[in-house]
Amino acid sequence: MRTVKFGEHEIEVVDFEDVTAAERVIEFRFGGDRTSNSFAAVVVPEGGGWPSAVLSIDPQFGDVPAALMVALMEVAREMIEAR
Numbered sequence: 001m002r003t004v005k006f007g008e009h010e011i012e013v014v015d016f017e018d019v020t021a022a023e024r025v026i027e028f029r030f031g032g033d034r035t036s037n038s039f040a041a042v043v044v045p046e047g048g049g050w051p052s053a054v055l056s057i058d059p060q061f062g063d064v065p066a067a068l069m070v071a072l073m074e075v076a077r078e079m080i081e082a083r
Contacts, residue, residue, distance in 0.1 A: 003031060006071050013072075014038070015079060022046040026076045039064060042076040050080045 002013040010031040018025050023045050027038035039061040044053045053076065057064065 004072070004075055006068050009068060011068075011072065013075060013079075024080075026079060028072050037061075040069070040072065042073070042080075044080055050077050053077075053080060 002015075004011045004013055012029040012031045014025075014027040014029065016025055016027075017023075023043050025044075026042045028040045029038045038058065040055065040057045042053050042055055044050075055069075055073070
């Protein structure tokens with residue numbers, strides 16, 4: 001697991017292969033005193049790359065700063081393109 005600092009936010013980045021759905025998942029979770037549930041995830045289908053990646057955001061989580069999401073999408077892109 002990797003941690004990314006963005007302003008006052010510490011974000012945990014969890015990268016795993018979901019073998020049941022044949023896809024790679026990069027989850028983002030707030031660290032510290034907030035819930036450990038992921039608030040967003042980038043999903044890449046098996047054999048796909050950044051162009052085929054999709055972003056899912058948990059609608060129950062509420063608002064997430066746009067600048068934070070831009071920064072996290074860059075983290076996800078770098079991770080996906082590194083493979």
